[in-house]
Amino acid sequence: MKVLAFAASSSRSSINKSLVTYTANLIEDAQVDLIDINDYEMPIYSSDRENESGIPQLAHDFLNKIKQADAVMISFAEHNGSYTAAYKNLFDWTSRIDMKVYQDKPAVLLATSPGPGGAATVLAAAKGSAPYFGLDVKADLSVGKFYDQFDMEKSEINNIEIKDKLMTAVSLLK
Numbered sequence: 368m369k370v371l372a373f374a375a376s377s378s379r380s381s382i383n384k385s386l387v388t389y390t391a392n393l394i395e396d397a398q399v400d401l402i403d404i405n406d407y408e409m410p411i412y413s414s415d416r417e418n419e420s421g422i423p424q425l426a427h428d429f430l431n432k433i434k435q436a437d438a439v440m441i442s443f444a445e446h447n448g449s450y451t452a453a454y455k456n457l458f459d460w461t462s463r464i465d466m467k468v469y470q471d472k473p474a475v476l477l478a479t480s481p482g483p484g485g486a487a488t489v490l491a492a493a494k495g496s497a498p499y500f501g502l503d504v505k506a507d508l509s510v511g512k513f514y515d516q517f518d519m520e521k522s523e524i525n526n527i528e529i530k531d532k533l534m535t536a537v538s539l540l541k
């Protein structure tokens with residue numbers, strides 16, 4: 368199984384990237400394609416830009432990455448209760464090619480933050496809108512107080528209950 372995994376964050380030290388990397392590697396026999404959304408940075412979407420210059424190649428490239436995958440795993444960072452601007456821009460451009468951005472792929476959605484909220488608001492938004500964008504959500508999990516749950520030196524979850532929930536989530540992708 369080929370899993371496309373990424374953090375919906377542009378931070379080089381993204382905790383969501385740590386979480387999605389760890390979780391994607393829990394899947395047995397999976398080929399994980401871990402991408403960085405910084406590699407898909409485009410000008411801020413505007414209908415005027417689209418009318419003048421069309422849709423950037425990077426949006427097509429992102430859509431093709433999804434097409435090549437059997438499953439998708441995303442970990443969402445929350446900025447002011449919503450998506451990061453970096454993710455939203457990529458998503459907006461890609462949705463102009465095909466509104467079913469995620470092409471009915473099975474998905475695990477994650478979210479984490481340093482605080483107790485665990486980016487649950489953005490996760491709920493992503494899950495709630497998933498059917499409109501072809502995202503077949505099999506499981507989702509918000510992880511609060513990331514630095515208490517994750518051993519940064521070993522790059523692994525140290526809370527057994529959360530690890531169990533992540534294992535269950537990835538098992539639903541098969």
Ligand SMILES: Cc1cc2nc3c(=O)[nH]c(=O)nc-3n(C[C@H](O)[C@H](O)[C@H](O)COP(=O)(O)O)c2cc1C
Binds near residue numbers: 374482484
């Ligand atoms: C502009 C901004 C807004 C933020 N808003 C929220 C928020 O609404 N909820 C939250 O839990 N954390 C919020 N945070 C803190 C992020 O959860 C924290 O920066 C986290 O590390 C982001 O995930 P990342 O490391 O994967 O980018 C915000 C951070 C920034 C810079």
